Amino acid sequence: MKSFSELIKTRRSMRKFTAEELTQEQVVELMKAALMAPTSKRSNAWQFIVVDDKETLKRLALCKEQASQFIADAALAVVVTADPLASDVWIEDASIASAYLQLQAEDMGLGSCWVQVRERFTASGIPSGDYVHDVLQLPLQLQVLSIIAIGHKGMERKPFDEAHLQWEKIHINQYRGE
Secondary structure: OOOHHHHHHHOOEOOOEOOOOOOHHHHHHHHHHHHOOOOHHHOOOEEEEEEOOHHHHHHHOOOOOOOOHHHHHOOEEEEEEEOOOOOOOHHHHHHHHHHHHHHHHHHOOEEEEEEEOOOOEOOOOOEHHHHHHHHHOOOOOOEEEEEEEEEEEOOOOOOOOHHHOOHHHOOOOOOOOO
């Protein structure tokens, strides 16, 4: 089992996946991680739509003008949504759940990539969130934050190189200009 430090170094965005499917046990493990993500005032305003249907994955791959096509080749896509009426910090809560999903995937040896949906558009100019609402027949109150594409890694990526850490972005006690 990897330490947390190793996990965050090796978790890299994966946009190439093999054709191998995920087991039901793997999907359950991933979703447990999402459901354990902390939320403000334990509102649990998020909802997760787990997609493994190949046709639906192909449709979701068109949710943005660019940087979403690889969803079609993922074994699984988890659409992370939340209800803004249930929590004023739904974006933060859904973001934490999205990150937990990605870290759990890496811990299981799987690859993942965050696809930003909120504030993005399809190639034809439709808001990406509206497009995903139509594809998945989501209730109106749910807002889509992200789609996390998950699958077996289709390529190797080097771990994050600590030599590239931007220590100049760290400020002690007060901001000291760059």
